[in-house]
Amino acid sequence: MPLTRLLPSREGEDLIEMITRFASAELAPRVAEAEENAIFPRDVFRKLGELGVLSLPHDAEYGGGELPDEVALQVVEELARTWASVGVGVTVHWASVHPLWKWGSDEQRKRWLPELISGDLLGGFCLSEPEAGSDPGAMKTTATWEGDEYVINGLKAWITHGGEADFYTVMARTSDDGSHGISCFLVPGNAPGLSADPPERKMGLNGSRTSQVRFDNVRVSADRRIADEGRGLAMALDALDTGRLCIAAVSTGIAQAALDHAAEYARTREQFGRPIIDFQGVSFLLADMSARTSAARALYLEAARRKDRGVPFTRLAAEAKLVASDTAMAVTTDAVQVYGGAGYTRDYQVERLMREAKIMQIFEGTNQIQRHVIGRDYR
CATH class of the missing domain: 1.20.140.10 (Butyryl-CoA Dehydrogenase, subunit A, domain 3)
Known part of the structure; x- marks a missing residue:
């Protein structure tokens, strides 16, 4: 049945109406088959990117919608109402962009943010590990300084879009200083040494790929570290x-x-x-x-x-x-x-x-x- 929402602006009302129509026309006919057969709907995220959904929270200066969370989250709810895997995917992409958007330098944001939120690229967020889930401070993935690059080694677990993402925001240990020794890196999905295991066989959300992601001497330049060392956690x-x-x-x-x-x-x-x-x-x-x-x-x-x-x-x-x-x-x-x-x-x-x-x-x-x-x- 129609759901009456109280939105703070006409712009928000129009957006929700558009998303409702999109979900009915584009998502509803596909969800059952995709979930039954674990089909990842990569094209759906490109379409959502074209509609501006992947950039809703971000600054207009970089091509974002600059909408309040009060509106953006109701977009997520409306997508999930039809296809939960898609709603989750949008939020994971937002999380992947979040450190760059909030803590990146002006130069980093100007260089990468417009491309990352345009819809052509999809992100993954690499925090959890097999032995560091609820306790991320226990992570073992390392980023070691060698020459003018960081070399990342480790295994990340339960990564949404693992093997599908075009970029990953990766938390890795740069020192032994416990929770203060973790730093944040923006890593291209095609970086040499980066690979994803076969997807997990899950109870649900089968249209959303979840995999372990491995880092085997993955090299990233220093300008791909977001903010200072130790700020990652x-x-x-x-x-x-x-x-x-x-x-x-x-x-x-x-x-x-x-x-x-x-x-x-x-x-x-x-x-x-x-x-x-x-x-x-x-x-x-x-x-x-x-x-x-x-x-x-x-x-x-x-x-x-x-x-x-x-x-x-x-x-x-x-x-x-x-x-x-x-x-x-x-x-x-x-x-x-x-x-x-x-x-x-x-x-x-x-x-x-x-x-x-x-x-x-x-x-x-x-x-x-x-x-x-x-x-x-x-x-």
């Missing part, structure tokens, strides 16, 4: 704050999709001579799904508005990610329940949505980590 954590809002938006889109499908099914499915939506057990279930989804949206938008106004939002971002991803899991589970046995088959989208919801509780820091972030703010 702070950049990564800052990107994670925004990333949590992005996953909250994706989660809300998944929940909204599940609610939409369940409500439509309940209106058309008859038992005992009546649509099942007429039965209180079903209508109350839908009511709870609706309330949870609306609450998740309100929370991530409140955090986005705080970010737009320069107000601290770290705790609220963690709350939004926690609540929205738990909501996605609960609402998709209830959607399957509305469908009954049919919902447990792959003939209906709610089965896929339920599988996709699970990773939202793990992305960008598990929900146990989110609780740690939230609780720490009260100490």
